[in-house]
Amino acid sequence: TQPRILVARAVFPETLQKLEQHFELETNQADTVFTRQELLARLKDKAGAFTTGSERIDAEVLAACPQLKICANMAVGFNNFDVPAMTARKVLATNTPDVLTETTADFGFALLMATARRMAESEHYLRAGRWTQWSYDMFAGADVHGSTLGILGMGRIGQGIARRGAHGFGMNVIYHNRSRLASELEAACKARYVGKEELLKTADHLVLVLPYSAESHHAIGAAELAQMKPTATLVNVARGGIVDDAALAQALREKRIAAAGLDVYEGEPKVHPDLLTVPNVVLTPHIASATVPTRRAMADLAADNLIGFLVHGKPVTPLNAEVLA
Numbered sequence: 545t546q547p548r549i550l551v552a553r554a555v556f557p558e559t560l561q562k563l564e565q566h567f568e569l570e571t572n573q574a575d576t577v578f579t580r581q582e583l584l585a586r587l588k589d590k591a592g593a594f595t596t597g598s599e600r601i602d603a604e605v606l607a608a609c610p611q612l613k614i615c616a617n618m619a620v621g622f623n624n625f626d627v628p629a630m631t632a633r634k635v636l637a638t639n640t641p642d643v644l645t646e647t648t649a650d651f652g653f654a655l656l657m658a659t660a661r662r663m664a665e666s667e668h669y670l671r672a673g674r675w676t677q678w679s680y681d682m683f684a685g686a687d688v689h690g691s692t693l694g695i696l697g698m699g700r701i702g703q704g705i706a707r708r709g710a711h712g713f714g715m716n717v718i719y720h721n722r723s724r725l726a727s728e729l730e731a732a733c734k735a736r737y738v739g740k741e742e743l744l745k746t747a748d749h750l751v752l753v754l755p756y757s758a759e760s761h762h763a764i765g766a767a768e769l770a771q772m773k774p775t776a777t778l779v780n781v782a783r784g785g786i787v788d789d790a791a792l793a794q795a796l797r798e799k800r801i802a803a804a805g806l807d808v809y810e811g812e813p814k815v816h817p818d819l820l821t822v823p824n825v826v827l828t829p830h831i832a833s834a835t836v837p838t839r840r841a842m843a844d845l846a847a848d849n850l851i852g853f854l855v856h857g858k859p860v861t862p863l864n865a866e867v868l869a
């Protein structure tokens with residue numbers, strides 16, 4: 545008999561067809577997010593799970609699902625997985641790196657530009673019928689070209705944003721990361737390594753692209769926002785919780801920084817009510833990787849991890865390869 549798989553959220557019909565050739569599927573095309581109890585009940589008899597950021601896989605889930613061998617996340621981020629607990633239980637974790645890098649970097653850059661040039665705020669103004677005449681400083685924002693781009697978290701996506709800034713917009717790129725990049729990678733994106741304090745103090749536009757962890761929780765809070773230039777903008781395309789949203793809303797309201805662009809939020813899909821009422825913020829609903837071809841590629845890669853591991857013993861992009869040994 546074929547291994548049983550839970551596909552926890554709705555996905556492309558083509559992805560289900562591919563999985564159906566190897567597995568007995570339990571699907572959720574109605575796309576209701578499972579409660580904790582539903583997740584436990586549905587996953588109990590499964591060998592594998594096709595998951596998204598909405599399913600938290602932790603010690604409690606693993607203890608309740610002894611047959612589980614793999615969770616394949618359709619996301620590059622995997623802070624919904626307790627990877628050490630999965631490794632301890634010999635459950636393989638996989639994610640979807642690389643296939644979304646350029647698409648996500650495009651969106652990070654789009655959000656930077658929309659934020660610097662006040663596109664959301666000005667569109668709301670126009671739609672509200674408030675545009676009555678030209679004015680010398682109407683929605684005057686910050687320049688992107690030639691300015692200093694700061695990147696916190698210099699993985700693949702951070703490097704993609706750096707390349708766009710350096711090569712496309714003549715930006716002076718600085719970055720901070722846990723470890724410094726190899727010099728050829730720094731050269732490819734014309735980026736200079738600096739300490740976190742220098743990054744905060746010098747960036748005209750600061751983009752966050754670091755993974756969420758206990759270490760990066762509130763990496764940008766009131767103290768960090770206070771170090772930024774009053775003309776600076778902040779963009780987060782990484783994860784909610786890296787920014788203290790309450791502190792950010794206050795800094796935006798008091799114009800202690802000029803503007804922010806956010807794709808991710810603490811406790812999303814809920815958004816801090818103060819962020820919804822400040823004008824100088826561009827808000828998008830966690831869509832940085834959302835192009836049709838990239839979402840297809842992510843779904844395919846998650847499916848290939850399930851097939852690769854459960855059918856051939858060889859996953860494509862394992863996060864805890866020690867489970868395979």
Ligand code: GLV
Nearest residue numbers: 618619620621833
């Ligand atoms: C999206 O946030 C992802 O991690 O892929």
Ligand code: GLV
Nearest residue numbers: 620699700701702
């Ligand atoms: C994600 O893939 C990153 O390394 O930024």
